[in-house]
Amino acid sequence: MARITAGVGCSHVPAIGVAMDQGITEQPYWEPVFEGFERSREWMKEQKADVVFLVYNDHCTVFDASCIPTFALGCAPDFAPADEGWGPRPVPVVKNHQELASHIAQSLVLDEFDITVMNEMEVDHGLTVPMSVMFGDKTVDDEWPCLVIPLCVNVVQYPPPTGNRCYNLGKAIRRAVESFDEDLNVVIFGTGGMSHQLQYKRAGLINKEWDTQFLDRLTSDPVALSKTPHVEYLREAGSEGVEMVMWHVMRGALDDEVEEVHRHYHVPASNTAVGHIILENVKDQGKAK
Amino acid sequence: MALKKDYEDIPGTFIFDADKGRLGYQLNQFCISLRLQKNRDTFGENEEAYLDNYKMTDEQRQAVLDRDWNRLLELGGNIYYTSKLAANDGINFQQLAGLMTGMGNEAYRAMMVAGGRSPEGNRYQSEWDEKEGDA
Numbered sequence: 001m002a003r004i005t006a007g008v009g010c011s012h013v014p015a016i017g018v019a020m021d022q023g024i025t026e027q028p029y030w031e032p033v034f035e036g037f038e039r040s041r042e043w044m045k046e047q048k049a050d051v052v053f054l055v056y057n058d059h060c061t062v063f064d065a066s067c068i069p070t071f072a073l074g075c076a077p078d079f080a081p082a083d084e085g086w087g088p089r090p091v092p093v094v095k096n097h098q099e100l101a102s103h104i105a106q107s108l109v110l111d112e113f114d115i116t117v118m119n120e121m122e123v124d125h126g127l128t129v130p131m132s133v134m135f136g137d138k139t140v141d142d143e144w145p146c147l148v149i150p151l152c153v154n155v156v157q158y159p160p161p162t163g164n165r166c167y168n169l170g171k172a173i174r175r176a177v178e179s180f181d182e183d184l185n186v187v188i189f190g191t192g193g194m195s196h197q198l199q200y201k202r203a204g205l206i207n208k209e210w211d212t213q214f215l216d217r218l219t220s221d222p223v224a225l226s227k228t229p230h231v232e233y234l235r236e237a238g239s240e241g242v243e244m245v246m247w248h249v250m251r252g253a254l255d256d257e258v259e260e261v262h263r264h265y266h267v268p269a270s271n272t273a274v275g276h277i278i279l280e281n282v283k284d285q286g287k288a289k
Numbered sequence: 290m291a292l293k294k295d296y297e298d299i300p301g302t303f304i305f306d307a308d309k310g311r312l313g314y315q316l317n318q319f320c321i322s323l324r325l326q327k328n329r330d331t332f333g334e335n336e337e338a339y340l341d342n343y344k345m346t347d348e349q350r351q352a353v354l355d356r357d358w359n360r361l362l363e364l365g366g367n368i369y370y371t372s373k374l375a376a377n378d379g380i381n382f383q384q385l386a387g388l389m390t391g392m393g394n395e396a397y398r399a400m401m402v403a404g405g406r407s408p409e410g411n412r413y414q415s416e417w418d419e420k421e422g423d424a
Binding site: 014015029059060061064065066068082083084085086087156157158159195197198199200201202203204205206207208210230231234235236239240267268270271273 | 295296299300301302303304305306307310313314317318320321323324325326329359362367368369370372373376377381382383385386389390391397400401402404405406407408411412413
């Protein structure tokens, strides 16, 4: 059977992708951002993940305002990097585990999560930046080392789904994965955040204290954390900080008991606090992957 | 009964909610069209003619032509859409924030490198009103 064994929380700041694409990651501004992902890349290799289930949001790239699905599951064979106004990122096309994706799509709706099925979709930096930071530099001629199932969440037009809804969706995704017969090791990514505000006169807001308690409570107090009201994200973590609801999908898909095995936090990358955490299911630790 | 908008007292912030989405629809659809090179080329050749394809208000249209970034948000634009217009002009997110905050690129970048804008005194509109009263 397929299993979700670990979770990754990770910012998806577009400028991080630009820094990798331009080869400037060793500049003093960027060096501390990337240093914190060195251990993560080692860890990612050790996992030998077959599939990454990647929760992210589109930034008005692939989805325009004509159609705004709250949860859209990528069921296409592959997903090309999109042109976001600067040309597509020079990274590999993302390949899906299409059979598992369609299984999850069917399972989720019967489990009363009425997701949108995407049979054609490009992906923006929300998906490709976490792939790049966790797997390292890849060119368009390379392949990502594992398959990827994208779940795209609306966090652009208020309101995004509640944290509680996201947490429970994570549980439903886990049930779906565990009812798939093939033996697969699945790692789930929740991306976005941490505190940041990109717009208007309060742009640049960063709240390290709030971000830190969020990272702490992912392990110690995830259920109460998932009930954080939207207005608290908006006020404390900035208007775009509300993206962090997507981390609850990741957390919900894990066991109640997890161990934090890695954390990285740095301000700034462009306008944003970079946050990153790796959580392992305690009962899966040490098992042959 | 009206929905309670408990986020309207956050200073210097627009929450892009369903009402804003309705008001900004044509403006945002124009902005997202610029993510494709062929559209950027056409827009660049004749901005006014390109804008005729979108039924936006005169105010929205003028704000586009003026690159009045804050006005675009006031009129229903969303930052992820208006950033496509900025990208067309070669302006990235951080430079755009420098413009919207009125700080300029250098001062804004320096603030971010120093840890960003603190939440202290920036949570409630009343805190900003007090600051203005003191000035």
